[in-house]
Amino acid sequence: MDRVGGRALLLTSNERIATELRSIVPGHRHAIWPFVPLDPLLPRCRGVIHAGGLGTTALTVSAGVPSAISPCIIDSLWHARRHEALGIGIWIRGDNLDTAVERLMTDEALFARAHRLGQRIADEDGTRLACDEIETFLKEG
16 A cells, blocks of 8 residues: 555554554554444545455445455455446455555546446435336236
8 A cells, every 4th residue: 555655554353453453553644443334434445354244344335435356255256346347446366455456546447437436326216116116017017
């Protein structure tokens, strides 16, 4: 992150890990916390590096923020592949984390595609659309 002039907010699963990371990661440009609500934070982010779980994936796509995904289980592997196929994210494989971070920070086309998809989602009235589909199904049997 420092190489591309970025700042990082590192979120961990608990305070013990956050404390451990704070002792080894320089703190003047980066913050480490065990939890931060993502919804209000994501619109201010250039990109997100995560494991590809459904919750984080849904929030990043809705916010229009590109992701670099390091999958660890079946559904996160699918999310990583899908993000790459849509051109809104990067599947982290092996040792390409440095490249993924650099792309998140510098690839304007990646950022623009993610932003456009997020805007399409924001413009859609998903609840109304779902209700209309359910009503049509019920009427047609």
